[in-house]
Amino acid sequence: MIHRLDVRTKMLGFLGFIMLSFLFQDPRYQLLILVLTGLLAYWIDIPQRKMIGMLVPLIPIIVSIILITGFTFAPERFDRISSQTILFYALPGERLGATVGGFLMGTTFILRLFSMMIASSVLTLTTSMDDFTQFFHKMKVPVEISMMLTTAIRFIPTLDKKRRLIIEAQKARGANFNDKGIISSIRSYLPIMIPMFINSILIANSLSMAMLNRGYGLSRTWTSMREIAFAPRDYWTIVLIVLVMTLAVFVRFRWHLGVL
Amino acid sequence: MSNLNLEKEDLKISAWNVKRLSIMAIFIALSAVGALIKIPSPVGTIGMDSAPGFFCALAFGGVTGAVVIAFGHLVTSAVVGFPMTIPIHLYIAFQMALWALTYRWVNGKLGLIPAVIVAIILNGVVSAFAMFPIVGMGGALGLMPFLVVGAVINVIISAVAYKAIKGSRLI
């Protein structure tokens, strides 16, 4: 279903979603949004393992965000009394107080971050590269840029393979990468990065030849493989998006819900 | 023959520009792959996502470097689904582009070592404070260690790699 939507519709939806998640500071609302996106993701079953893999490296940042916001959001920045209450002070003499609102805000940041990740991967998983180029084209992005980006994305797997081969080749010469300390780890990763750079240069050289061999750059446009066009389902979706947005704005600014 | 001459006249992208374009494309891809190369450090693992951009700045010119580092950042964060939301990533990408340009410029004016130091300060300290409006003072201070360590690793590796490769006929 989502797969068949027009790329422009999807982009609009994504934009709306971002605004939505920025309208509300209250974790409960964020939770609602997260659940909804989660359901969406579940519906088009995106690989769970991938999501987890994306989350793990962020954990240190997540923790620090919660703590820091917890301590540093000054009470007067919240318009709810409940949020201004100070839990405790980190330093003696009433300094660096941890506010309820601060922690709530931290939680909001995290939830927002999660739903962002889910939404973005939904977008990327349901949209083909060709669609994105079409989108760039429609948005009047210069052809060089869209060409550059599509080529870049096409070559990510190729370079990732190189990465694996290079690491294996250096391991076979006894390289080991488990020593701590910045300088020593820099030294131990140079034998990976330098060949990566060298191979990238080699690839780029022969890629430029290959592109020229096939007439790239003769004119600044090329035959587009598929003309994208709105279907009825797109109009329905757009209407839906607009409705949700207006509702959200109403809730937020009229009734002042979802703030801290 | 003559009509082919004409074609050359209204040729839009010269061979040289195609080469620049493919270098940019490949190194943008490399930035995304570099993010997967996790280097252990005191503050957790650091990705190699800006080293390619800094390297390009030295090897192929400031503009190329700026483009690579900016789009590299965008593609990289797109792969993990824009964890800090698209507008913020755009903002960061813009900064990175500036840092890459400065890196190249200082390298030209004062040499590599000063360039490295400047780039680390810009990408580590200045970038952290540049986040002030979004995450507040605490956020900035909290981010700083990550950014500084990341900057140190990426910038130094780009510099050493550049010195190592310069001797060959590749660049």
Place this chain on the structure above:
Amino acid sequence: MELDEIAIELSNVSYRYPSAVEPCVKNVSLTIKKGRFIVLMGATGAGKTTLSLCLNGLIPQLLEGELTGQISVAGHDVRKTAVQSLSRVLGLVLQDPETQIIGRTVEEDTAFGPRNFLIPLEEIKWKVNQTLEKVRLKGYNQRLTEELSGGEKQRLAIAGVLVMEPEILVLDEPTSELDPIGRSEIYETLDDLRRKKDLTILLVEHSSEELIYKADEVIVLNQGEVAWRGVPAELFRNIPLLLQWGIKPLPVSQIGWDFYAKGWISFDEIPLDSLSAEALIRALLPKYGHRHARGQSKDRLLEQETHSPEKLTAVQVSDLTYQYSSGQPALRGINLTIEAGQFVALIGQNGAGKTTLAKHFNGLLKPTSGEVIVAGLNTSQYDTSELSKTIGYVFQNPDHQIFAATVEKELEFGLKNAGYKGNEIKERVEEVLHYTGLERLRSVHPFSLGKGERQMIAVASILVLKPKLLIIDEPTTGSDWAGVQTMMALIRKLHAAGTTIIMISHDMDLVAQYAKRVIVLKDGGVLLDGTPQDVFSSDQILLDSALIPPQLCRLSAQLKDILANETFIEASEFTALFESGAKRVCL
């Protein structure tokens, strides 16, 4: 209309790379007629690739440096015409298919060219299907390009330029990493092409056997100059010339040359394929032959049995299976025992699992089930960096490991990892530099050297660790005959010094000539395992696994009755059937 008949015309063309001191193409003058199939040969560094880059304007339009002389391709001056426009006249297929595939799917990639020429979509679709059929990729339209096999990638690369319907097709070593069948498939594809329409083909190649009867002409480059030009048969009968230019001679013609040298046959009688060789030998045997051959070759077999007296096991593989995270098992139930001091060759078609198996020997891959014990160590319990001290692994592509700014530093890396210190490092590096003949290059930047030399550096960087077991993955791809010789001489020297050798190769002649034991893999299982003689005499099974026995083995199969079912693998063995000089009647 005289002009139309000439496809390519070069008049004293010279080119010097910006970073090089002397030109690497030196006043070359050539005229190539339309519809010919020309093979361009020559040692590595002879300038073959450089010359082909000159033909479609990449030199001088992409690469700077100084180009002198006139180049005209189908009447277009290469200087005055944009590369992009030339691509419709002359299609160039580069060495590495991986980097020429721009699209995500086969169709998308093939369509890339026509799209740049703003050809309407319908026409493109039609052309794409046409072309894919021509290169035997019909129906592959929606396949992802990453998932194609090596051979398919090559054919797709050809399709990519072919779809623009050029008059001339230039291919730079399109088959260097393919198994024998894949290689001959590419050649057949080319044959079809020029039958269908009068396409002019210029093919850069090192390997020769399949091409002799396909090509109209051979042009030999030597240090940037045209050294020889003529019909293939002429060249391949003339062994001394071939050796002088670093081109691999055909085994049977070596036998023929021996007869010719003895004055038994005329130059034109020197055979180029096993059939004519068979006829020749049958004709000559009654006149000059004697029957000591069998006994003599028995000795050879014996000497080979008694090669490694102490039977220590170097590698012990017991029902090993391995499965990559994606896809079906790459290895299924492999059992192997390799004694210390053996010289084993791993062969099999692309994707058979050779590399996957070899990576288990130094612990880069851990068994999914079963176990691998190397030099008494169970690989699943040791880190690769541990194992690397006794097990050397030289990878296919040297560019994946070279990172230092000088050859010397490159060699030191392994030793530092192994924890050696100052003098020890120096001594070992010296030793290996001397051993591999890299002394004069010690302080050169590896990437200012040719591929052959970089390959040697890769080997050297492993040898410094003095491995007991050496694994070499396709050590000779893309290097010329001289390079192959030096590399194999080195490996043989190591083997003689007691190192266990495991070599992966697609070059059957080499395997037959050097290996003492040949293991054939197919679909992740061991298909055959024995001496080269045994393995290569069972050619039906080999054919099923996309392998072709070396020429001499085929010859001995044809001469069964005379050789009493023995398989000879060296030209000398055949010539040994004949006594030199005087005529003698045999019973």
